[in-house]
Amino acid sequence: MRLTLDSTTLRRLFVTDLRAFQAYRNDPVVAEFQSWDQMDDDRASGFLHHSATVTPLMRPDNWTQIAVADTETDALLGDMGLHLSADGSEAELGITLAHAAQKHGHATRAVAMAVGFLFDATAITGITAWADIRNMASCRLMQRAGFTQNGVEVTDGVTEAVFVLKRQDG
Ligand SMILES: CC(C)(COP(=O)(O)OP(=O)(O)OC[C@H]1O[C@@H](n2cnc3c(N)ncnc32)[C@H](O)[C@@H]1OP(=O)(O)O)[C@@H](O)C(=O)NCCC(=O)NCCS
Incomplete structure (x- = not known):
């Protein structure tokens, strides 16, 4: 897979991405609203x-x-997680960029390409993204990408906005 929109490319992750991947995954600022565990190099x-x-x-x-x-x-500027539901009807996405790669439009272009890819490559009817309501950059990103906020969900004391984008072509 390789999709390109201007200065932003979506591709597979490679083992050669390790140093860059570990640098931003271990950055506490980048991890502030993420629930991932830190990984050792292995x-x-x-x-x-x-x-x-x-x-x-x-x-x-x-x-x-x-x-x-x-x-x-x-x-490597960051990574994106794409989830397909068990029945193949819904997708979920999440994105992380290294601090230095933020505020250049890479996330907006990455989400636009992922949306096109998901609706083209699968039979999903919609895509959902969750954003901690304190994570304003993430909330603005989903709105810029055309998602609509559909309420909030509270999990383990964390309030997340639920953003949804439905398939347009019927
Ligand atoms: C969520 C996240 C990916 C958003 O990244 P981002 O850099 O704000 O989004 P973009 O790359 O699309 O950049 C758009 C921002 O850059 C600005 N910008 C500057 N130059 C730009 C350009 N040439 N083109 C487009 N936007 C530009 C835009 O105005 C916008 O800023 P704003 O949100 O303050 O209005 C990022 O904050 C992040 O990785 N956070 C840590 C991980 C995380 O919490 N992820 C969310 C949970 S899934």
């Missing part, structure tokens, strides 16, 4: 190897993790 290598080789990319009841990369250099 675990992160295994995760990247799995992401690089798993086929098919979108499997029901599974997360697919892909890279957000710089189109010119192919350097």
